[in-house]
Amino acid sequence: MGRPPDSLEEEREACERALRERPDDLELLLDAAELHVGRLQQEDGDRELLERGLALARRGAKRARAAGEPEWEGEFALQEARALAQLGLAGEALARAEAGLRLLPGDLDLALERGLALHELCRFEEARDALAAVVREEPGDALAHHALGLALERLGEPREAARHLARATRLAPDDFPPPVALSPADFEARVEEALAALPEPVRRYLENVVIQVEDLPAADELRAEDPPLSPSILGLFRGSPLGEKASADPWSHFPSAIVLFQRNLERFARDERELTDEIRVTLLHEVGHFLGLDEEELYRRGLD
Template sequence: MSRRGSFALCFLLLGACQRTTPPSASAGPDAASPAAVAPTAALAAPVPEPLPPCRPRGSSPLDAALDYLDEGRFPEALSCAAQASALEPDSAAAHAARGEALAALQRTAEAQVAYARALAIDPGHPEGLLGAAHLYAVQLPSSREYDELGALYAERGLSQPEVSPELMPRFALVAAMALNDLGQAAEALQRASLVLAREPKNAEAAYEKALALFELCRFAEAKAAFSGLVSDPERGAHAHYHLGLLLEREGKWKQARGHLEKARFLSPEDFPVPPTPSEEEFRNEVALAVAALPEDMREDLTGVPVRAEELPADEDLLSGEPPLSPSILGLFRGPPLGEPCDGSETPCRSVALYRLNLARAVRTREELREQIKVTLLHEVGHLRGEDDQELAARGLE
């Protein structure tokens, strides 16, 4: 499920493109022949159309590029930015403008290089930082690595003393989005609140704030925040979806179903019908997953019940600081193996897998079985003493 809405910057959504790799000089005597390399090069990546000549209209190439960007004329902007960076290869502003134009033209890989070059020249260049932050945190497909880069660039931008006041909310908004995706909801809430203090009607910041409140288990505040977004044309589906989740936690299943169905109607791609098994079917799937574990893991689970549950309970979510996300797929309760139990519960260790959250994390029953397996391995990792960072590094995030 994608939660990334439109973002009111001058940067557009990016696609992907491949970098053309030149033939190796050691490939043999035929490597220099155009006939020999043309088929391979054609298969490797499409050759971009040649840029039109820069028409600066009485300005410098860089100023012309910035004007063309403001006008939404991205091929012309790229042409002038390319000329500006050729004339002044040490100009961070020229490379940042080139990155923005490339991003708008969906030439993502080249945009990454352009921004990298701008920031290699001037690590504190505001437009370069903002463009790079937006590229990694918003435009590229979400991943931990991209979100971490986006957050780093945005936070660096916020720390620059020379950043203009109008750029501060933009940096804060990108930071909020990246931090929410990284599960750092408290920090995301701070950044979204900074935006709203300056731009009270910023719907994207209002959504990030609502999401952070939900992740922090501040459910009453989250419910009020999402209720204010149900009429928003771009975020209404996500608002209905989260209201449905919140009402489920209150046991108001009929009302919850109404909001979830509304979310599906407004955005069927983001909110497809989940492959939800019955409670009995889910218990059977969990039992099969446990039986399929390696022998050493099954031995570690001796005396540790693996329970099929509906949703995480409030007391589990609020048992530590910061709280756990209401959307967690599973939970290990108790101390790791080798550490003493405190004697307050019997058994003192257990694993829970959550039927509704798991079903909503996938699109098919086959994916559900695989996600049950991965979640179970994650919780066994906690049983063995691994933390979330170690598990993420092993692909068990």
């Protein structure tokens, strides 16, 4: 488990004070970047911290390059890749991980970040190969097993996928708890409850919107966007935002749809209560897209 949030905040503040005195200290810059970026620390994953960590890592990489320190530059590339990945910039994360591997060939942390980025970009065969190589070298890495399981699932290898996902749970049950598993009927009942709890004016807007549940997002649909959508997305709005449909649109006679992805939601939640809450939040998020809100507006409203 990670350190308590108060302790982490104190460490960050101490690093910032020290950096004001020693702004070019590579070790200090790396420590500060790591403290801001983190890994699997849900309480620390907010955007401002990640952006600060990314800025520190970029600053450190520039200083290391100027000083002719390739090993340090590779370590900063790792922090850049981690920050970019958590900010949803998988393409940039992949580029930084690969740049880091050119500096530090064989580094397993960078190899893992490369595999994770390939998976996010829906390059599932490449992700499988990259992550399998990490697992061979580091069989105790829970995150590598989890990501490999997800890639194998996408490639139609459910038994191998289940083996690696279960291994991740055994290695790190707090980070990768067993998914909440509901029957399709029970899951749809939770969705109906979430719909019923929406404000009445919002429900009126949704009268002509189909609400449906699917197991996982289709790979072709993910890849239809540039960059691709994350394979772990919890929901999706299909159609045109309210008021934007044009009569010339050949698809305009089809109803818009909000889709919730059951397996991703079940993996995201730690228990049934959290699953119920996340169904509600995801539904609201996709309603926001239907109403024409972009990702930045959804973030400001707490619906990201």
